[in-house]
Amino acid sequence: MPGTAAQDSGDGAGQRIHLLDLDVDQLRTWLVEQGQQGFRAKQIWNWIYQRRASTFAEMTDLPKKLREQLEQHFVIFRASEVEAVCSSDGTDKLLVRLFDGGEVECVLLRDGIRRSICVSSQVGCAMGCVFCASGLDGVDRNLTRGEILEQMLRLQSRLDEDERLSHIVMMGMGEPLANLDRVLPALDEARSPEGLGISPRRITISTVGLPPAIDRLSKHGVPYNLAVSLHAPNNELRTQLVPVNKRIGIKAVLDAADRYFEANGRRLTFEYVLLGGLNDSDDCAHQLLGILRRRNVMLNVIPYNPVAGLPYVTPSSKAIADFKDILVSGGVNVMFRQRKGSEIDAACGQLRRNRQSV
Ligand code: SAH
Numbered sequence: 001m002p003g004t005a006a007q008d009s010g011d012g013a014g015q016r017i018h019l020l021d022l023d024v025d026q027l028r029t030w031l032v033e034q035g036q037q038g039f040r041a042k043q044i045w046n047w048i049y050q051r052r053a054s055t056f057a058e059m060t061d062l063p064k065k066l067r068e069q070l071e072q073h074f075v076i077f078r079a080s081e082v083e084a085v086c087s088s089d090g091t092d093k094l095l096v097r098l099f100d101g102g103e104v105e106c107v108l109l110r111d112g113i114r115r116s117i118c119v120s121s122q123v124g125c126a127m128g129c130v131f132c133a134s135g136l137d138g139v140d141r142n143l144t145r146g147e148i149l150e151q152m153l154r155l156q157s158r159l160d161e162d163e164r165l166s167h168i169v170m171m172g173m174g175e176p177l178a179n180l181d182r183v184l185p186a187l188d189e190a191r192s193p194e195g196l197g198i199s200p201r202r203i204t205i206s207t208v209g210l211p212p213a214i215d216r217l218s219k220h221g222v223p224y225n226l227a228v229s230l231h232a233p234n235n236e237l238r239t240q241l242v243p244v245n246k247r248i249g250i251k252a253v254l255d256a257a258d259r260y261f262e263a264n265g266r267r268l269t270f271e272y273v274l275l276g277g278l279n280d281s282d283d284c285a286h287q288l289l290g291i292l293r294r295r296n297v298m299l300n301v302i303p304y305n306p307v308a309g310l311p312y313v314t315p316s317s318k319a320i321a322d323f324k325d326i327l328v329s330g331g332v333n334v335m336f337r338q339r340k341g342s343e344i345d346a347a348c349g350q351l352r353r354n355r356q357s358v
Helices: 003-008 024-033 042-050 063-074 143-157 180-191 213-219 235-241 250-264 282-292 317-329 349-356
Strands: 080-086 091-097 103-111 116-119 122-124 139-140 167-170 204-207 225-229 268-274 297-303 332-338
Touching: 024 042, 091 143, 103 122, 103 143, 103 349, 116 143, 139 250, 143 180, 167 180, 180 204, 180 213, 204 213, 213 250, 225 250, 250 268, 268 317, 282 297, 282 317, 297 317
Parallel strands: 116 167, 167 204, 204 225, 225 268, 268 297, 297 332
Antiparallel strands: 080 091, 091 103, 103 116, 122 139
């Protein structure tokens, strides 16, 4: 019931604790401190993560007094849903308003038997990629563990009873590697059997490429898929499109990605947003081939999804096909992201932006 959380945010969200910020052991400790039985923690977790409850009132096998006690101390959904846009290809996009008024987007994509979700990690983004709607106004703040999980649960609740979430991509608004302290605990819950139970092999973290944070992820040792947003095959062009590249450089990004591959054995993905007349030339394709040929990678080429007010253009179908052919004939595994959800502004940050501009 989204309304409950919205009320809570109105009258001082600080009063009640966002339950999704806690792990099951922390809830167990709280229960025992209250004189309750510890096993109730798993029961509550089962209600929230498997049975998709968003209120304590639904948890009918808990004693009424305990439900009231929980209601007084905790809130399950702390944000509210401002808008849900559903596209005919099975893509649902939610605009979620946080307790402090910040807004983030998340998306559910239905594809065959896959039920994938794309989740945000920050309000806005500090990376400043020139073609991306999320970072046009910079970053406001990091999302909490609970706010990241709430997006997942809100999207899960849109599924039919017999459907299950299968994949998670941290590819919404924000730079997940700039918020690892909250992203990793949220993903711990996403993959825990008591949480969403999704294998890390079906979870992808997408990054602009921050080497120290990639190394931290390598040491963390959980085999998540890593996707690196490359977007250009040389430093001059990359710095133009991805300004943080100026102080990092492509080599450092590639070296960190290689170390991740060595540590986890997961095939790397490189993302490349194709911008007409900017990074889609034969020369760019050949340079990119030089970088990727020796690596065990998947290249995900994403034709630019237009953002209102930005001067970039989506390349013609021929330019896209030519770019692809050069890489494929050079032996690179190339995937072209289907433009699922483009009719509902499903690219990063666009729904929020378009609402702000009306
Ligand atoms: N900060 C992370 C994750 C968020 S962006 C990262 O940089 O990877 C997720 C992906 O969406 C990135 O590859 C990004 O380049 C891409 N993207 C952003 N704006 C886009 C647009 N207008 N059209 C197509 N892809 C876009």
